[in-house]
Amino acid sequence: MKLSLFEIPLGPQHPALKEPIRFIFKLDGEIVVGAEPRLGYVHRGVEKLAETRTFIQDVYLAERICGICSAAHTTCFVQAVEELLGIEPPPRAKYIRLIVFELNRIQSHLLWLGILAYEMGFDTLFMYIWRDRERVLDVLEMITGNRVLYAINQIGGVRHDIDDKIAAYMRKALSYLRERTKYYKGIVERDPTINARAVEVGILKKRDAIALCAVGPTTRGSGVKFDIRADDPYAALDEVPFNVVVYDTEDVMARTLVRIDEILESISMIEYALDHMPSGDIRVRVPRVVPAGEAVSRVEAPRGELVYYVRSAGGEKPERVKVRTPTLANIPALCKMLEGAYVADIPVIVASIDPCLACMDRAIFVDVSKEKVWVWSERELRRYSLRWYRSREGVRRR
Amino acid sequence: MSVIKELLKNLFTKPITLKYPQERKPPAERFRGRVYVDYDKCIGCGLCARDCPASAIEMVVIEPEKGIRGRRPLIDLSRCIFCGQCELSCPRKAIKFIHEYELATSDKKSLLLIPPKPKGSQKP
Amino acid sequence: MSVLEYLMVLVKTLIYPGVIFVIILSLIYEWVDRKVYARMQNRIGPFYVGPSGFLQPFADFLKLLSKEDIVPPHVDYHVFTLSPIITLYLVLLAMFLIPTGAWNEPYAILAFEGDYILALALTTFITIFSFFAGWSSVNRFGVIGAMRALYQMISYEISMFLCAAAVALDTRTLCLSRMAEVQASGLWYILLHPLGFVVFILSMQAELDKVPFDTPEAKTEIVGGWLTEISGKKLAFFRLASDIKLFFCASLATTLYLAGPWGPLGPNILWFLAKVTFVIILVTTLRAAFARFRIDQVLAVFWKYAIPLSLVQVLIALFIPH
Numbered sequence: 001m002k003l004s005l006f007e008i009p010l011g012p013q014h015p016a017l018k019e020p021i022r023f024i025f026k027l028d029g030e031i032v033v034g035a036e037p038r039l040g041y042v043h044r045g046v047e048k049l050a051e052t053r054t055f056i057q058d059v060y061l062a063e064r065i066c067g068i069c070s071a072a073h074t075t076c077f078v079q080a081v082e083e084l085l086g087i088e089p090p091p092r093a094k095y096i097r098l099i100v101f102e103l104n105r106i107q108s109h110l111l112w113l114g115i116l117a118y119e120m121g122f123d124t125l126f127m128y129i130w131r132d133r134e135r136v137l138d139v140l141e142m143i144t145g146n147r148v149l150y151a152i153n154q155i156g157g158v159r160h161d162i163d164d165k166i167a168a169y170m171r172k173a174l175s176y177l178r179e180r181t182k183y184y185k186g187i188v189e190r191d192p193t194i195n196a197r198a199v200e201v202g203i204l205k206k207r208d209a210i211a212l213c214a215v216g217p218t219t220r221g222s223g224v225k226f227d228i229r230a231d232d233p234y235a236a237l238d239e240v241p242f243n244v245v246v247y248d249t250e251d252v253m254a255r256t257l258v259r260i261d262e263i264l265e266s267i268s269m270i271e272y273a274l275d276h277m278p279s280g281d282i283r284v285r286v287p288r289v290v291p292a293g294e295a296v297s298r299v300e301a302p303r304g305e306l307v308y309y310v311r312s313a314g315g316e317k318p319e320r321v322k323v324r325t326p327t328l329a330n331i332p333a334l335c336k337m338l339e340g341a342y343v344a345d346i347p348v349i350v351a352s353i354d355p356c357l358a359c360m361d362r363a364i365f366v367d368v369s370k371e372k373v374w375v376w377s378e379r380e381l382r383r384y385s386l387r388w389y390r391s392r393e394g395v396r397r398r
Numbered sequence: 399m400s401v402i403k404e405l406l407k408n409l410f411t412k413p414i415t416l417k418y419p420q421e422r423k424p425p426a427e428r429f430r431g432r433v434y435v436d437y438d439k440c441i442g443c444g445l446c447a448r449d450c451p452a453s454a455i456e457m458v459v460i461e462p463e464k465g466i467r468g469r470r471p472l473i474d475l476s477r478c479i480f481c482g483q484c485e486l487s488c489p490r491k492a493i494k495f496i497h498e499y500e501l502a503t504s505d506k507k508s509l510l511l512i513p514p515k516p517k518g519s520q521k522p
Numbered sequence: 523m524s525v526l527e528y529l530m531v532l533v534k535t536l537i538y539p540g541v542i543f544v545i546i547l548s549l550i551y552e553w554v555d556r557k558v559y560a561r562m563q564n565r566i567g568p569f570y571v572g573p574s575g576f577l578q579p580f581a582d583f584l585k586l587l588s589k590e591d592i593v594p595p596h597v598d599y600h601v602f603t604l605s606p607i608i609t610l611y612l613v614l615l616a617m618f619l620i621p622t623g624a625w626n627e628p629y630a631i632l633a634f635e636g637d638y639i640l641a642l643a644l645t646t647f648i649t650i651f652s653f654f655a656g657w658s659s660v661n662r663f664g665v666i667g668a669m670r671a672l673y674q675m676i677s678y679e680i681s682m683f684l685c686a687a688a689v690a691l692d693t694r695t696l697c698l699s700r701m702a703e704v705q706a707s708g709l710w711y712i713l714l715h716p717l718g719f720v721v722f723i724l725s726m727q728a729e730l731d732k733v734p735f736d737t738p739e740a741k742t743e744i745v746g747g748w749l750t751e752i753s754g755k756k757l758a759f760f761r762l763a764s765d766i767k768l769f770f771c772a773s774l775a776t777t778l779y780l781a782g783p784w785g786p787l788g789p790n791i792l793w794f795l796a797k798v799t800f801v802i803i804l805v806t807t808l809r810a811a812f813a814r815f816r817i818d819q820v821l822a823v824f825w826k827y828a829i830p831l832s833l834v835q836v837l838i839a840l841f842i843p844h
Contacts, residue, residue: 008662057451060481121733121814124401127563131414138426145428145495151481159486160428187400193734193813343666344737344816401811405562415566 050321071104072301074153080297093157108302157283198253202349214333216304221255223248228300439492442469446484470513539624548765549579591754598658605655606759621699623783656748667747671738677824678728684832688839702782
């Protein structure tokens with residue numbers, strides 16, 4: 001006798017998810033035997049929008065792809081454009097970029113840690129961590145003028161400088177954060193309820209992590225030493241020393257500890273950068289017209305490897321911008337992790353890859369009447385849309 | 399287990415929540431609140447309107463006899479994304495951001511920053 | 523009975539320490555729980571409605587009463603609609619068995635030999651009605667939550683009953699009011715049965731569906747658990763019932779371990795309320811200090827640790843009488 005499997009949907013609206021994504025789980029009692037993700041709820045057509053705006057305006061568009069990792073997106077895009085222009089920002093600008101980037105990483109990991117605690121039912125830790133995260137946001141507001149969406153990266157350098165008053169405030173805030181992060185690390189390692197929910201949960205074996213191309217702390221928690229900051233240094237990373245944090249217990253606890261240790265590493269990196277910051281300009285003037293060519297740039301966003309491909313045809317606007325965000329690379333690994341897990345662990349496992357669905361969405365097409373499912377490449381979609389618009393006269397392409 | 403000590407300590411400390419709007423935290427110095435245009439410094443070049451990512455700025459003619467130099471920016475705050483590119487693009491530093499951030503209103507027209515006729519300071 | 527005695531019975535059952543008193547005090551205790559929980563987390567908690575937010579639970583109850591009551595199409599209508607009413611009725615009935623010290627009387631409104639068994643049985647029935655509410659709602663999440671409520675019930679009920687049985691064996695009575703009275707002239711049972719007190723508080727945490735044992739209504743996992751499809755007046759009744767359940771379980775712990783209403787000057791309601799407040803703050807501290815267990819871990823914790831410890835407590839009570 002074959003028991004029919006109970007199907008339970010998760011999302012697109014669910015208290016466990018911060019952004020809409022739809023999973024359909026096939027259950028056998030309380031164990032998940034299959035997971036099918038459906039994406040596309042936050043697809044905004046950013047790559048197409050980027051072609052209709054100039055390079056200067058696209059910096060702000062890239063920033064708004066994701067509010068939490070916005071520094072990563074601007075850094076990556078600006079680096080690609082600077083490569084096309086063939087210019088280098090001044091050394092002081094690189095250090096300031098690195099500092100804002102690492103502050104963004106600290107803020108993102110603290111946010112994630114609070115969310116993980118909340119998913120496990122530990123409201124107190126969530127409140128405490130987000131209270132401490134406010135310090136980072138205050139520092140970012142002092143440097144850049146805003147708590148999220150900093151707008152500090154410009155093509156050719158950075159917009160604002162860090163003076164001594166800001167640096168003094170930063171050092172105090174960073175030492176406070178370091179103490180609090182060590183305290184949270186102690187709680188996470190020792191609390192029996194967190195251990196019960198995180199140890200041996202959401203196993204991703206090392207060979208699966210490599211085969212499914214997982215990125216970021218998801219793969220570093222499975223023993224794979226893959227960090228763009230070490231493999232392909234950018235900004236001032238060739239001059240600032242740091243350690244790549246790897247744990248090999250392959251479960252949610254490993255990924256949690258990877259992120260907590262990365263916070264401590266980032267704090268040390270920022271302090272080093274503040275101590276060794278070179279003096280000089282923070283910007284160079286760049287022409288508005290970018291010569292033809294193509295460039296790829298990669299950075300280590302808080303969630304993993306972020307890739308930007310920018311192609312210019314020699315004008316003020318890019319011809320093509322493609323963004324590959326880390327969460328998209330982690331989704332196949334997520335489906336693998338979910339097999340064999342309990343229903344009760346699903347929110348914790350989904351949260352442990354740090355999903356940032358706003359960055360990630362792609363559109364797939366499901367033809368319900370013909371029961372066909374297909375994915376289009378950008379060229380096919382573009383051709384189809386041009387044909388569709390032309391056949392309806394009077395609808396102009398902006 | 400170690401959270402319990404902090405829990406009990408926090409029972410006797412003042413909560414950190416601010417009772418907004420009675421208690422407000424002052425924003426940092428570089429905070430980007432509302433856009434502020436010094437219309438006397440403006441020369442009507444239109445670089446701000448050209449560079450605005452959100453198409454929130456439109457150049458309107460104030461003094462028709464001066465031609466291009468008689469234009470001033472009309473800013474639609476409901477489209478503004480507070481990025482600050484206009485401040486960077488302006489060659490005369492006529493645009494800056496002030497600390498006013500409580501901009502919510504039920505009257506959309508009040509969000510249009512209309513440049514005044516000459517000899518006046520800006521009217522929000 | 524004379525007219526005055528009839529009137530007194532009515533006042534005692536309906537007003538003080540009866541229904542109205544219990545409802546008002548449970549809502550006040552919900553405020554205590556929320557305020558202490560918030561202050562532990564460095565937040566303010568309720569502060570807007572009434573002085574220091576003290577009337578917030580009343581406002582919540584009234585608001586829920588006025589909301590739309592949506593009944594999904596395929597539910598088992600009578601079970602679905604009757605469960606909140608019966609739950610509220612059962613938990614109010616349970617409160618009559620507790621000696622509160624009102625009117626400076628040592629006995630509860632309804633005190634008889636064996637009322638301790640009735641009190642514990644009522645806690646079982648209340649959980650079974652939450653199962654009914656979830657099961658009859660025919661919603662995936664409701665069904666999962668209802669099943670989890672039952673799994674939890676078979677874990678904490680045994681350890682809770684065994685600890686209470688240890689106290690009953692020691693005091694040689696089955697009447698809750700007498701159990702409180704016995705402690706007044708001797709040592710409180712929190713000192714004589716410390717193991718039993720700890721296990722009882724842990725089981726109480728599971729009975730009340732509070733972290734670390736709040737799997738039946740785990741907000742982040744199964745939307746609302748068995749409460750998913752319940753809205754409007756039904757939700758108001760269920761929430762009120764869960765507040766009164768908090769008051770009831772804390773009073774049960776007070777009666778069994780902290781000598782109920784007995785203070786240095788005899789039975790007094792203020793002593794009783796002070797002890798209940800202490801127990802409730804203990805529950806809130808436990809709620810704030812832990813994450814949530816998975817349902818199989820809840821069963822493991824109780825069957826591997828709590829039940830053997832409560833059996834040890836019973837053996838201690840049998841062979842080392844006081």
